């Protein structure tokens with residue numbers, strides 16, 4: 001599943017290819033991906049308009065339109081964008097196509113149709129209404145502390161909650177907890193201020209690194225990262241203890257019993 005760093009890469013790709021280009025028509029190949037929004041509105045506000053700005057919150061990308069409102073893109077399990085010359089035929093998994101005046105098009109791809117595109121009348125209000133937490137790429141220790149205040153649940157489960165912090169997926173949550181030396185099943189109330197500061201700093205650092213590396217989901221980070229060792233029969237890169245596994249929030253969680261307290 002595309003995680004925050006991949007969605008950030010998609011956004012940068014979109015910025016390079018699709019921003020400020022006149023849209024002449026939109027081809028809705030698969031209406032199913034327009035969950036929640038009517039095709040009519042999407043066509044009405046996209047055609048003869050331009051995308052003028054993008055933003056991202058967690059794994060959601062938003063593209064503001066010059067007409068009114070904008071679009072939300074969610075990439076599901078296998079989403080992506082592809083910018084091509086209009087001489088090139090559509091590919092099998094292209095679900096929505098924006099045709100530009102310059103003779104090129106941008107296809108939104110979703111192989112398994114779990115992706116979603118939606119017309120949003122007001123992006124800022126939408127983000128507020130969804131109560132997304134602060135974005136993981138720019139989270140500060142005080143924001144994390146504030147978001148966890150008054151809650152009492154396992155820290156790993158809290159990190160995966162998009163309303164607490166937006167954009168931390170399963171692998172990155174395990175990586176951050178390992179680097180911060182915190183057990184994933186610790187309760188948030190029991191974490192000290194120092195531990196939360198350490199954790200917030202690690203989350204941000206890992207996300208920045210992943211965006212810079214352009215990491216694909218599942219591809220190993222450099223070998224000193226926990227993600228590379230995070231597998232069945234994997235051992236801790238620091239103390240070589242066999243990693244423990246626990247299901248937390250229905251997700252497989254790996255950690256080191258010795259290094260994480």
Ligand SMILES: [Zn+2]
Nearest residue numbers: 236239256259
């Ligand atoms: Zn260890």
